[in-house]
Amino acid sequence: MDYLPRVLEAELDELLASLPALAIEGSKGVGKTATASRRAATIHALDDPEQLELARADPKRLLSSDLPILIDEWQRLPQVWDLVRRAVDAGAKAGSFLLTGSASPDGTGTHSGAARIPMVRMRALAMSERLGTEMPISVAELLKGKRPALEGETSFALEDYTDEILASGLPGLRNLSGKALRIQLDAYLARVIDRDFPELGHSVRNLAGLRRWMRAYAAASSTTASFEKIRRAATGGDGENVNRKAATPYRDILERLWILEPVPGWLPTRSHLNRLNTAAKHQLSDPALAARLVGATKDALLGGDSVGPTIPRDGPFLGALFESLVTQSIRVYAQGAEANVRHLRSHAGDREIDLIVQRDDDRVLAIEVKLGAIPDDRDVRHLHWLKEKIGDDLLDAIVVTTGNVAYRRADGIGVVPLALLGP
16 A cells, blocks of 8 residues: 655654664554655564574674665564664764664663664554645644634544544554454454564463453553453453453553553643642553454444443543544654643542643643534533643643534634644
């Protein structure tokens, strides 16, 4: 299929013009290799057994080819990192090396000498990348705090967003639908369990238990459900619980594989907000994986049917998955604007804001997500509360919807359909 341009490309090209080496990391299938290959003269694919064996026999040969050199799935031969780091220390020119990886080898997300080989994250396709159009409303502009006018119309409706949730943001699956897509998503999840876990040194004894735990986690998408609630929701048909000792590695390794990408709680440093809940909000790397794990179909989602294990939530599961889709896109856009994504929830649970996009100076863009076209006063009450609490540190506040028109309410809150929001 045709290559889909990525938001990350502008960041990559800017960094490669100045840095001798760069690592692109993210879950399998998000498009790291395709994007990096377009910037490489030599490609070493270490997921190819023959190439990996040759590299093990003579690792230094990986760096003796025409520049720029791409070393794909570098974590399969971890010493590659130090080889490239030493080449950087020896004076390699800008844009010499690209490393791509689908797992964090040490479980920390960082590596020795990380300052010499910065890492950038690649995620599944954001909405602007899926649609292939320039969006009229920019997250980067909203983060400037000038409260621009919001204009634009889209024909996208709730059914279209449901299709996008189920279609997957993995570029290689975009030409599939129906049974073929479901089989490929099943194969992706099976590979995580059958191959990726062992490759990270964890032999899963209870495969059924791991699958049940992943299904329960998917059911907890867009919630802050406790670890214990998720573990109990993974009870099997025979009443057998997944025990804590087994479940803890499940979560840790899935985070190392970037299959799980929880949204951290926001802890502001410039305001007097206190008693905030630091629990992360659960998200998978692609809402299509969550939908597939719980067996959610389009009809079931649009009909508000109960799917998957029971996890307490506000509203239907389609609302949770729409928030997952919004979160995935906002993370892509925020990274390009050098901002971080968090969520806000008070200890008592009486104040919640779905997404907080935070600049380096701690000023924020606050985002609520609504599965509907027109937010009412109740939908924006926590945005007004945040404005009262942090004043000018609130750069802007919007509600992302499934509606057709972008506008500002009389109170200044922006209303933006997801299909009109871009980097």
